[in-house]
Amino acid sequence: MSAFLNAVSESFTTGFGGRRCINRIVTSASSEILRPSAALRKTVHWSHDYNAYSTCCTREGSHIPGRKLKPAAGSRQLEADSLLPMTHRPFLLLATFLLLATSLFAQSAPQIAHEWTNAHRQQILDRFASLLAIPNVASDTANIGRNANTLLELLKQRNVSARLLSIPKVPPVVYGEIRTPGAQHTVVFYAHYDGQPVTPSEWVDGDPFKPRFAEVNGEERIYARSASDDKAAIMAQLTALEVLENAHVPFRSNIRFVWEGEEEAGSTHLEEILNANRELIGGDVWLICDGPVDQSGAQTVVFGARGDTHLEVTLYGPRRELHSGHYGNWAPNPAMMLAQLLAAMKDAEGRVLIPHFYDGIKPLSPLERDAIAQAPKNEEKLKQELRLGHVDGGGKPLLELLNYPTLNINGISSARTGARANNVIPSTATADLDLRLVVGIDWQQQQQRVIDFIRSQGYFVSESEPGQQMLLSHPKVALVRRSDGYNAVRTPMDLPIAKEVIDAVGTAHSPVVLWPTMGGSVPLGAIERAASTHTITVPIANYDNNQHSSNENIRLQNLWDGIETMAALMVMK
Secondary structure: OHHHHHHHHHHHHHOOOOHHHHHHHHHHHOOOOEEOOHHHHOOEEEOOOOOOEEEOOOOOOOOEOOEOOEEOOOOOOEEOOOOOOHHHHHHHHHHHHHHHHHHHOOEEHHHHHHHHHHHOHHHHHHHHHHHHOOOOEOOOHHHHHHHHHHHHHHHHHOOOEEEEEOOOOOOOEEEEEEOOOOOOOEEEEEEEOOEOOOOHHHOHHHOOOOOEEEEEOOEEEEEOOOOOOOHHHHHHHHHHHHHHHHOOOOOOOEEEEEEEOOHHHOOOOHHHHHHOOHHHHOOOEEEEOOOEOOOOOOOEEEOEEEEEEEEEEEEEOOOOOEEHHHHOOOOOOHHHHHHHHHHOOEOOOOOEOOOOOOOOOOOOOHHHHHHHHHOOOOHHHHHHHHOOOOOOOOOOOHHHHOOOOEEEEEEEEOOOOHHHOOOEEOOEEEEEEEEEEOOOOOHHHHHHHHHHHHHHOOOEEEOOOOOHHHHHHOOOEEEEEEEEEEOOEEOOOOOHHHHHHHHHHHHHOOOOEEEOOEEEEOOHHHHHHHHOOEEEEOOOEOOOOOOOOOOOEEEHHHHHHHHHHHHHHHOOO
């Protein structure tokens, strides 16, 4: 309260300076940034040019002994009883502020957001649906530009200084900044506005960019590409900004927004864009608003993410497809060869058998192990929901297994199936391998371990399309195409900024579940290198959101909760 008294005292000495002065009093008065209650707002009056501040009694007939307050006509400035000595006025104002302080701090930022969203839900959903209706596959240059320009305008409408950060022929980063006078810290909010590729025929109604509302177990959801990954987080941030602006809730930190347009394409150019704008992107912490919350539905704070890279492997059989009856048992079948090769990479428990695949893993700290031990146990619930009679991992909990590298088959293609199936020996067979990484394992080294294993199985490995001579010179040939990748990152849980984030999130929703590592991948390494900062992930999406697949969705309650969480984070120190 001493900071509050100092601010009020200075106001009496220098004169009230409008909103900035009042914001300073409010900011100084509490460690939590709050707004006046509805009753108090009736007692606060601003002149049209914000140069005068006045108070009046909440109820007609209420009064402070020896003092009668009412707004003056026109200017609405404070009008005092002429009998009251001028020397008493500072003390009266001080007493008024002290009496009102309890009411002033009666609501937290999440409570304000809760009330506001309850009153404006249809408006929020209309805006969200409009954003989801803009196609956003990263390769769709024209529509990516539409997304970026739309988001730019939405930030500007909320009094955010905004611009696009771009390099030629690359989806731009949408950047916004709010500078807070006297702020000692900067918080950066990251999300991405691009989405995974779509196959319209696999979606209900056949249009991934025509938002559809439906109920699941009595709860409403909205279906569209990027409904959860990641436009929901962006809409939550935009709405939280609007809430705080309308309620005149002051920030204590500088706030920055970095919304990427290439994340689902591997964030190939993100670090380049960030390096070109180092003066804009620094912050005490980057809050990564991506991914799902814990399967229990509890609000989650995550301190790391796996790295990611891919390999595409193609094996070769006859030059053209052959009749399976005429040539079966003689011509090698590349689909069968690929199945045998992939099967040799893992055992029955799902453990990868590739030599050195697990070498270099950085162990979890005692604090991180404790977080896993205290997290909800969701495995049995998930097995029932997903109809899984068995799972990999040798009985280890899911959260522990997220801290091991993975080798996953994203897809296999060879000839045709179903109604289009033919009695043939295929010409080629291809698999896309997804390698998720953990701290201590380098993505290029992990690629090489897989390639070395393929060689050990008798394959000549080529990184370009094999010609006739190569195919005739080697019994087995594998074409392996490498993708780019990035390494895993994990922020220590015991950093002071980590506690600030956990406490802020807890004011919105508790209890808070802590994860050392998220299963998905986000370009945290590129961010931390370019911005010289730490990253902490605060997801808002429901775990069963179908992200990266057809009929992606967000549970509306997760959106409402996310707005409250973003409001809490925006006003933390």
